[in-house]
């Protein structure tokens with residue numbers, strides 16, 4: 303697996319510090335408030351696990367699993383919910399936790415969907431940000447590391463369901479990509 307990595311873009315140490323800093327900010331901003339953290343499966347799980355262990359206030363956690371409709375390389379902005387959250391978020395503060403914001407379409411959709419359920423507010427936290435490809439104006443309340451417009455894997459992010467377990471955020475050798483349609 304290792305020799306398929308072309309470049310390490312973000313190291314495990316940087317990712318650890320990132321989660322630490324964001325966890326600290328979240329802990330102080332939500333002190334005394336009822337907070338629900340919602341992780342976006344599957345890519346968000348590694349960051350989610352790092353982040354919640356850096357949060358020092360009581361929280362509820364839940365997960366949502368989503369997939370884009372249609373051609374994955376041309377996201378339509380309509381998101382299919384594969385698994386919804388179980389928790390009632392009425393009157394609670396909601397923080398959506400994502401691996402990476404790219405076009406912003408997924409989070410734009412999820413934010414309005416959760417807002418329609420009567421929470422106190424809905425905010426966004428992401429480990430990585432790829433701002434060069436943004437298609438919608440999206441406010442990111444807790445933004446981690448900004449990366450260039452490259453397809454990345456590792457730290458939860460996959461290529462055709464593989465490489466999620468790489469501890470660093472990496473760019474793969476181009477020989478790996480047999481089907482570019484899967485590069486969402």
Ligand code: 5GP
Nearest residue numbers: 345403404405406407408453454459460486
């Ligand atoms: P969006 O374009 O809606 O902001 O991004 C939706 C999701 O696509 C991201 O949360 C992430 O899971 C996936 N994605 C975007 N860019 C990349 C990338 O470079 N690598 C991988 N593996 N997934 C990505």
Ligand code: MG
Nearest residue numbers: 345346401402
């Ligand atoms: Mg994601």
Ligand code: MG
Nearest residue numbers: 345460461486
């Ligand atoms: Mg994917």
